[in-house]
Amino acid sequence: MKKNKKRKWILPVGAVCFFSIASGACAAESENMLKEAEIHVFIAASLENAFKDIIAVYQEKQPEITIVYNADSSGILQNQIEEGYECDLFFSADVKQMEILEQEGFVQEGTRRDLLCNEVVLISAKGSGAKVTGLDNLDQAESMALADGSVPVGKYTREALVRSGILDTAEEAAEISTGEIMDTLGIEINECSNVSKVKEAVKEGSCEIGTVYYTDAYSVKEDVDILEHISQDLTGKIIYPMARTVNEEAEEAQKRAADDFYQFLQSDEVMDIFEEYLYLPYQEE
Numbered sequence: 207m208k209k210n211k212k213r214k215w216i217l218p219v220g221a222v223c224f225f226s227i228a229s230g231a232c233a234a235e236s237e238n239m240l241k242e243a244e245i246h247v248f249i250a251a252s253l254e255n256a257f258k259d260i261i262a263v264y265q266e267k268q269p270e271i272t273i274v275y276n277a278d279s280s281g282i283l284q285n286q287i288e289e290g291y292e293c294d295l296f297f298s299a300d301v302k303q304m305e306i307l308e309q310e311g312f313v314q315e316g317t318r319r320d321l322l323c324n325e326v327v328l329i330s331a332k333g334s335g336a337k338v339t340g341l342d343n344l345d346q347a348e349s350m351a352l353a354d355g356s357v358p359v360g361k362y363t364r365e366a367l368v369r370s371g372i373l374d375t376a377e378e379a380a381e382i383s384t385g386e387i388m389d390t391l392g393i394e395i396n397e398c399s400n401v402s403k404v405k406e407a408v409k410e411g412s413c414e415i416g417t418v419y420y421t422d423a424y425s426v427k428e429d430v431d432i433l434e435h436i437s438q439d440l441t442g443k444i445i446y447p448m449a450r451t452v453n454e455e456a457e458e459a460q461k462r463a464a465d466d467f468y469q470f471l472q473s474d475e476v477m478d479i480f481e482e483y484l485y486l487p488y489q490e491e
Contacts, residue, residue: 250299279400281356294464300358322446340434351407351416355380366440
């Protein structure tokens with residue numbers, strides 16, 4: 207009788223290498239995957255459009271992480287953090303709010319990063335026939351949408367009006383009331399609680415002109431005209447800082463996820479997304 211021969215399975219060297227590499231890649235990918243967690247991110251309203259794209263990209267990498275974002279004026283977000291709203295990361299449109307939170311102990315030490323820059327523009331609805339061409343003849347407008355002084359874009363606008371000589375000098379431009387500006391210009395002003403509401407008021411035609419960030423105007427470029435790019439010499443440098451905030455209620459998985467997203471926001475991949483929305487990377491002078 208013939209003995210049964212043992213079959214030997216011999217893989218080509220290339221196949222062995224491929225199997226080894228693939229296994230290693232899967233293992234590495236598995237190690238980098240975070241456990242299920244939900245994190246809370248507070249962002250300036252002007253960042254919302256870019257953040258939708260950023261979150262979508264991140265969740266492809268970390269599908270177990272849910273990101274709940276709160277988009278509003280930086281001043282309102284600052285107040286909410288101070289009042290105890292759950293927040294893991296704060297991304298502001300002005301350094302003032304971040305500095306206050308740092309002083310009050312709401313920011314994790316050493317985590318603040320100045321990431322982006324922007325500029326303020328004066329806009330009108332496309333085809334509105336506005337007589338206004340810039341800050342110099344604002345008094346020719348029928349109406350204006352203006353963020354209040356606690357909102358960064360409202361503060362920057364007031365700074366520009368003071369430095370251009372339209373408004374009297376003030377110790378804190380942000381504290382100049384909308385009523386004072388109405389009296390000086392002699393026009394109707396609709397005070398808005400964040401930059402997105404200014405944008406919508408002009409886009410929909412309820413106000414003839416308004417001041418928003420360049421990135422906001424770009425997001426509705428089919429609906430608005432830019433009347434003037436307001437010089438940084440008038441507004442001051444517009445810096446967007448971000449930081450990890452203190453969240454004593456967060457469990458370990460939530461802390462790890464927040465740290466990971468914080469690092470992701472500083473990556474080249476994310477900076478490319480911001481640049482698509484016309485943000486400029488911050489550079490120290």
